[in-house]
């Protein structure tokens with residue numbers, strides 16, 4: 425049994441067109457299933473708009489689920505997720521790309537970090553103070569940070585504050601949505617190190633949402649590659665890096681500029697496979713009297729005909 429299971433999750437948004445609302449929906453997440461085990465890290469990767477954040481937001485109850493189930497430690501929590509003080513809210517936390525925006529600018533850091541404790545625990549003032557100081561120390565911030573405001577910190581420090589708040593209740597599962605993508609490389613490494621340390625201490629699992637395969641490679645044991653609301657490939661990190669099956673995954677991998685120098689051959693092979701698959705699908709598409717207008721643009725340089733199918737699971 426997984427810690428968290430997601431079964432055929434769908435999140436559809438109504439599409440508005442013209443002055444009359446259209447009845448059509450945008451299938452931002454269109455039937456994904458995942459089983460996440462305790463203590464392991466998972467990466468959700470895909471281009472912008474593929475539906476990654478929507479998955480994370482649905483799991484913590486920030487998006488209304490159209491269909492499917494979320495099961496936490498064997499219990500179906502789908503209906504309870506949206507409720508303010510549900511057990512699910514304390515078990516599963518989320519940190520976002522822009523913590524500057526998610527931390528209340530009018531509150532001091534001490535108040536921000538202790539908020540989840542107020543909502544879910546019955547600590548005395550002393551116990552609460554002790555716990556908040558512990559959390560600050562865990563993310564490498566000094567005691568005097570308690571009475572400061574979010575704008576007095578750098579981007580990396582704010583992300584660490586968000587991390588301290590997210591783990592205040594010792595959740596077993598934290599969703600990190602592009603937690604380092606707006607930070608400089610050296611600051612990224614620092615934040616990732618704090619995340620790893622906290623994971624070791626608390627034995628929690630991360631679902632790491634990122635468009636950057638380099639970052640998820642460092643952090644994750646398993647990866648799901650997402651394209652247009654669906655998974656096109658899912659599996660062990662190493663398998664996916666060394667032997668990607670789906671052309672979309674190959675394209676994402678071949679686009680990493682700093683793929684380890686030791687992996688130049690892999691890079692070359694991926695590019696050859698992409699060219700060849702592109703050519704084959706183009707030929708079969710044209711043989712079926714396809715129109716160029718129906719091609720799905722994957723990027724400015726690559727186009728692939730029809731829906732990706734090879735390797736689809």
Ligand SMILES: Nc1ncnc2c1ncn2[C@@H]1O[C@H](COP(=O)(O)OP(=O)(O)OP(=O)(O)O)[C@@H](O)[C@H]1O
Nearest residue numbers: 437450452470471472473474475476477478479635
């Ligand atoms: N509240 C909303 N209402 C309508 N459409 C939405 C809403 N939120 C997201 N979408 C659309 O759903 C699709 C998936 O968005 P989502 O943010 O989940 O993708 P993503 O892969 O996380 O991309 P990014 O990395 O750019 O955030 C996009 O087409 C987006 O425009």
